[in-house]
Amino acid sequence: MRQQLQHIREQLANAGLKATQQRMVVYHTLLETMHMHPTAENIYEHVKPENPSISLGTIYKTLDTLVACGLATRVSTASGYMRYDANMDRHNHIYCANTREIIDYHDAALDEIVQAYFERKNIPNLKITNIHVQINGDRIDPEQRIHIQE
Amino acid sequence: MRQQLQHIREQLANAGLKATQQRMVVYHTLLETMHMHPTAENIYEHVKPENPSISLGTIYKTLDTLVACGLATRVSTASGYMRYDANMDRHNHIYCANTREIIDYHDAALDEIVQAYFERKNIPNLKITNIHVQINGDRIDPEQRIHIQE
DNA sequence: ATCGCTGCAAAGGTTTTGCAACGAG
DNA sequence: CTCGTTGCAAAACCTTTGCAGCGAT
Secondary structure, three states: OHHHHHHHHHHHHHOOOOOOHHHHHHHHHHHHOHHHOOOHHHHHHHHHHHOOOOOHHHHHHHHHHHHHOOOOEEEOEOOOOOEEEOOOOOOEEEEEOOOOOEEEEOOHHHHHHHHHHHHHHOOOOEEEEEEEEEEEEEEOOOOOOOOOOO | OHHHHHHHHHHHHHOOOOOOHHHHHHHHHHHHOHHHOOOHHHHHHHHHHHOOOOOHHHHHHHHHHHHHOOOOEEEOEOOOOOEEEOOOOOOEEEEEOOOOOEEEEOOHHHHHHHHHHHHHHOOOOEEEEEEEEEEEEEEOOOOOOOOOOO
């Protein structure tokens, strides 16, 4: 955790950015709550108790900054809310329509199959940067968590 | 095209909805501009010259209606804008980062592979309703269209 | 004629912006 | 000390809503 803060500091320095309290806190929170793909508002509420003077505008600016320097990404939604993800490992998302969750889905075998498919396919005039499989569905039992085994 | 308007009329009737001028025009435009996955604003601008009295609020309400009765879907974006798609055939999307386009990508073989994969996989407590492959990339030559051959 | 739908304008919610004060390097 | 960053509040956006009047059935 001290190590993680050090890591954050380095990443920001590499991008030529100051390691301010606010950035440290926001990025740390984003890492902590990564699995829920929070909105700016979510992070604000999470951070405010221990940082009462932080402003929502700063959260937005910081998230933009993190995305710009490759420490986070925006998550595609059809909901109108912007959600953020600090998990930069190659992974896919399960979208639960009934619970509105977005669940990480790591699956190297799937990624391999899909990537191989597109290498064979070769779409002209397109340089593919990344492929993302969006699994839409519903939790059958909304009380029970979805647990993924590779 | 007359046939298409008839089809629209039937679909609306089936859903217990009145076939108003506005709905006909909006849906017709959405079908015509399907390939560009327009925003509500896009449709408004497209429609206004020939329907000066139509309001943007009506466009939004109509798009909601079309989505609710299964004639259109919302397209996932990481941009904050809501985009709509009247193409209800099973298909995927190519997201061009440099041109901001969303291009339809039909590929039955890919769909087959992915679907078979998840049938084998069976994620516990999840009922999959649909799987969507998002191909992110850049046009190499922004002047030249991307043309897909199956 | 009825009741659902439209147009308008106002409100709502999220995200961005401008600028003086602040603080990390 | 300097210049990038923050906090605040206002503005800019996109989308939704309320309601009187209109029009499809």
